[in-house]
Amino acid sequence: MSSIAIENEANYLKYKGRYKGLLGWILSTDHKRIGLLYLYSMAVMFLIGAGLGLAMRFELLAPGKTVMDAQAYNATFTVHGVIMIFMVVIPGLPAVFGNFFLPLMIGAKDVAFPRLNLLSWWFFIIGIFLVLSALLFGSGTPDTGWTFYAPYSFRTGTNLLPAIFGAFVLGFSSILTGLNFLVTIHRMRCPGMKWTKMPLFVWTLYGTAWIQLLATPVVGITLVLVALERLFSVGIFDPALGGDPILYQHLFWIYSHPAVYVMILPALGVISEIIPTFSQKHIFGYKAIIASTMAIAFVGYLVWGHHMFTAGMSGTAQYYFSLLTFLVAVPSAIKVFNWISTMYKGSINLQTPFLWAVSFIFVFMIGGLSGLVLGALAANIHVHDTAFVVAHFHYIVFGGTGFAFLGAIHYWFPKIYGRMYDKSWANIGWAVFFIGFLTLYTPMFYLGLMGQPRRYYDYLAEFHGGNILATIGSWILATGIIIIFANLIRSASRGEKAVMDPWHSKTLEWTVPSPPPVENFDEIPVLEESDGPYNYK
Amino acid sequence: MEQVKQIVHEHYDPEASKIGMWLFIFTELLLFGILFVIYAVYRYMNHSAFELAAEELDAFVGAVNTIILLISSMTIAMSTSALQKKNVKFALLLIGITLVLGIVFLINKYFEWGGKFDHGIFPGSAYLVENFSQGEILFFGLYFIMTGLHALHIIIGLILISVTMWRIYAGKVHADRPVLLENTGLYWHLVDLIWIFLFPLFYLII
Amino acid sequence: MSSERNHIVPYKTYVFVLLALIALTLSSIAITTIELGGLAYAGALVFAIVKSFLVLTWFMHLKYDKLYIILWVVFVFAILLVTVVVTFLDYLYR
Numbered sequence: 001m002s003s004i005a006i007e008n009e010a011n012y013l014k015y016k017g018r019y020k021g022l023l024g025w026i027l028s029t030d031h032k033r034i035g036l037l038y039l040y041s042m043a044v045m046f047l048i049g050a051g052l053g054l055a056m057r058f059e060l061l062a063p064g065k066t067v068m069d070a071q072a073y074n075a076t077f078t079v080h081g082v083i084m085i086f087m088v089v090i091p092g093l094p095a096v097f098g099n100f101f102l103p104l105m106i107g108a109k110d111v112a113f114p115r116l117n118l119l120s121w122w123f124f125i126i127g128i129f130l131v132l133s134a135l136l137f138g139s140g141t142p143d144t145g146w147t148f149y150a151p152y153s154f155r156t157g158t159n160l161l162p163a164i165f166g167a168f169v170l171g172f173s174s175i176l177t178g179l180n181f182l183v184t185i186h187r188m189r190c191p192g193m194k195w196t197k198m199p200l201f202v203w204t205l206y207g208t209a210w211i212q213l214l215a216t217p218v219v220g221i222t223l224v225l226v227a228l229e230r231l232f233s234v235g236i237f238d239p240a241l242g243g244d245p246i247l248y249q250h251l252f253w254i255y256s257h258p259a260v261y262v263m264i265l266p267a268l269g270v271i272s273e274i275i276p277t278f279s280q281k282h283i284f285g286y287k288a289i290i291a292s293t294m295a296i297a298f299v300g301y302l303v304w305g306h307h308m309f310t311a312g313m314s315g316t317a318q319y320y321f322s323l324l325t326f327l328v329a330v331p332s333a334i335k336v337f338n339w340i341s342t343m344y345k346g347s348i349n350l351q352t353p354f355l356w357a358v359s360f361i362f363v364f365m366i367g368g369l370s371g372l373v374l375g376a377l378a379a380n381i382h383v384h385d386t387a388f389v390v391a392h393f394h395y396i397v398f399g400g401t402g403f404a405f406l407g408a409i410h411y412w413f414p415k416i417y418g419r420m421y422d423k424s425w426a427n428i429g430w431a432v433f434f435i436g437f438l439t440l441y442t443p444m445f446y447l448g449l450m451g452q453p454r455r456y457y458d459y460l461a462e463f464h465g466g467n468i469l470a471t472i473g474s475w476i477l478a479t480g481i482i483i484i485f486a487n488l489i490r491s492a493s494r495g496e497k498a499v500m501d502p503w504h505s506k507t508l509e510w511t512v513p514s515p516p517p518v519e520n521f522d523e524i525p526v527l528e529e530s531d532g533p534y535n536y537k
Numbered sequence: 538m539e540q541v542k543q544i545v546h547e548h549y550d551p552e553a554s555k556i557g558m559w560l561f562i563f564t565e566l567l568l569f570g571i572l573f574v575i576y577a578v579y580r581y582m583n584h585s586a587f588e589l590a591a592e593e594l595d596a597f598v599g600a601v602n603t604i605i606l607l608i609s610s611m612t613i614a615m616s617t618s619a620l621q622k623k624n625v626k627f628a629l630l631l632i633g634i635t636l637v638l639g640i641v642f643l644i645n646k647y648f649e650w651g652g653k654f655d656h657g658i659f660p661g662s663a664y665l666v667e668n669f670s671q672g673e674i675l676f677f678g679l680y681f682i683m684t685g686l687h688a689l690h691i692i693i694g695l696i697l698i699s700v701t702m703w704r705i706y707a708g709k710v711h712a713d714r715p716v717l718l719e720n721t722g723l724y725w726h727l728v729d730l731i732w733i734f735l736f737p738l739f740y741l742i743i
Numbered sequence: 744m745s746s747e748r749n750h751i752v753p754y755k756t757y758v759f760v761l762l763a764l765i766a767l768t769l770s771s772i773a774i775t776t777i778e779l780g781g782l783a784y785a786g787a788l789v790f791a792i793v794k795s796f797l798v799l800t801w802f803m804h805l806k807y808d809k810l811y812i813i814l815w816v817v818f819v820f821a822i823l824l825v826t827v828v829v830t831f832l833d834y835l836y837r
Binding site: 180213216243251 | 553
Binding site for chain 2: 827
């Protein structure tokens with residue numbers, strides 16, 4: 001223990017580089033510091049986005065105007081969507097935990113291009129400020145929804161250009177992160193770490209990085225075209241000039257559907273780390289999980305049209321997209337089977353990260369299965385653009401990625417800060433959050449099936465009961481978030497000291513002191529034939 | 538609070554740099570690839586209008602620019618060979634030719650675009666809306682966007698080439714460390730590659 | 744591996760590739776001046792594909808690169824092709 005204490009003095013949180021204080025952070029090329037920069041900037045954006053979500057729920061507490069009118073509501077859901085999608089869940093897991101743990105997990109001292117990594121964060125921040133400037137200046141807050149659908153996106157008088165440009169810059173940040181990770185995984189694995197010995201989180205980051213790299217340029221150029229349309233009326237998507245607005249939807253979803261997998265794949269990776277650790281058992285079907293990860297990444301690239309079933313696509317395209325949507329459910333289900341089988345006969349340690357992981361499986365399955373309802377052509381026409389869709393994607397994006405994110409932070413917290421959080425408060429936070437989540441989003445399934453459309457500030461009196469329930473749920477959820485944040489923030493400085501490997505995990509990040517030293521490893525680890533990320537006992 | 542120097546790695550992995558460049562090229566390919574998808578869709582929908590509009594473009598100027606770019610690609614590729622043979626002056630000369638040819642390409646492009654603007658053919662012009670069909674307007678819209686974006690890449694390429702030349706001149710890029718020159722070459726070839734498709738799609742429709 | 748990195752392509756090779764590329768460019772112009780209708784256009788595109796193949800193989804050194812990089816490039820072009828095909832599932836049958 002004493003040797004750890006000495007090394008701790010040179011840990012990444014405390015060392016002094018060329019710059020001091022805040023500059024030492026925002027100009028640091030250390031992947032761990034950059035990971036935390038992302039974490040803090042994302043936490044701020046998450047709180048803003050969550051506040052807007054609460055405001056929307058409050059508006060829907062009663063039919064008619066409660067606190068805001070239609071225009072304000074449109075702006076609120078647009079900004080909520082843009083913030084949550086582009087600034088929180090898409091960069092979320094890769095940028096925070098990928099940056100922090102990818103080099104540690106593969107036994108490297110840093111990512112392949114550390115300065116490029118810092119540049120990615122700066123692009124991220126610039127993107128955030130550009131989007132926020134759209135809210136504060138100019139002729140009104142954007143009201144198009146986060147999808148910027150043509151032709152409304154170049155008809156609306158609101159200040160859309162900075163938001164579009166911001167989303168473009170955020171996309172650039174995402175591409176550079178993906179590029180960095182791909183090169184890192186290819187070139188910087190420690191000796192002995194073959195492809196089949198990589199932790200599953202790294203594998204999911206690999207699949208994610210490919211999607212980031214190959215899909216993000218599509219939305220980049222599409223948003224540029226919308227901007228050009230607004231500036232010069234070129235006519236590309238404008239039906240008045242011969243353009244086809246449905247083509248815009250195609251291009252938008254060619255990116256934005258794979259983006260869903262950018263959000264969810266690393267989440268699946270996190271769960272694949274947490275479950276074997278807290279079951280103290282080798283992951284069941286390691287190669288099946290890798291294969292299903294790559295299958296999701298690949299097939300997920302080809303199903304974009306299921307967002308457009310009512311847009312006026314050809315019947316042939318609809319059949320195709322519906323079929324492939326059903327196919328993509330198979331690899332996701334394989335993973336659920338693998339996790340359950342891993343837990344079977346394991347010695348389960350019911351800690352907070354494991355609670356998050358198990359509840360993740362629960363909400364992920366509801367979210368996924370409701371996705372099949374939406375993927376079926378006939379059912380889709382009934383529930384398209386209703387609250388059902390809102391419930392579905394919040395179950396996947398917030399329930400999936402969000403739960404995995406919170407699981408990940410409770411799992412890796414002792415490694416990141418070298419301190420342990422208060423476990424009972426963490427469990428209480430989880431319980432309140434989970435109850436709030438279910439109360440908030442479950443009624444929306446029902447409301448959607450009964451026909452309440454999404455994106456309206458008003459609704460018919462018959463939907464009142466469900467909406468009251470959902471709004472109460474939002475308050476419970478907010479309470480849970482406050483408990484979790486308060487516990488983590490307090491524990492980061494005042495929690496009890498954590499040991500090197502509190503969960504008895506086998507992956508490489510647990511072989512360095514907590515918090516890790518500046519250069520991660522004094523000596524690059526070498527894996528033996530018998531070593532592996534999940535070799536318990 | 539021990540003072541630890543942030544260690545700057547003199548870590549040189551040419552393969553990492555190379556695949557990094559390739560991955561970046563993939564994003565560029567997708568960027569332009571999607572524009573080609575848009576082109577394909579609108580050409581399919583406005584077949585005859587595209588043929589009509591293409592007659593406004595001068596195939597001769599397009600062909601000259603094609604050959605200029607092809608030669609410039611060859612010289613930058615040769616430049617790597619020259620550098621590896623430790624013939625620094627010849628390497629600088631060859632990459633310099635690429636730089637000059639890139640500028641000539643842009644000058645040609647400038648006059649080509651300028652001619653179109655003089656005739657009132659540019660995005661959003663009233664003349665265009667009054668005298669041309671929707672398909673033709675789309676053709677010109679795509680023409681300006683795609684060649685414009687391509688020209689932007691030429692400009693970025695020229696900046697990259699200038700930096701590379703300076704680094705070669707300063708001796709930072711040499712026979713044992715040619716990776717910056719190789720990557721600049723890769724980027725320039727990408728620009729060439731895109732033009733190879735832009736040329737028949739816009740200039741050679743009869 | 745080091746021998747791979749130090750592989751120096753002779754100038755002559757590049758000149759031959761350039762001559763082939765120029766010849767293909769001129770042929771693609773020539774073929775579109777003949778009255779072949781859509782066939783001429785397809786011909787011009789085939790020439791463009793052959794040209795891009797030459798650029799990728801020789802100028803961009805794929806010939807001397809490791810297999811996985813070549814597979815990447817093939818994969819990316821395949822993805823683009825699939826994207827076009829899937830998009831046209833809509834437009835062809837609308």
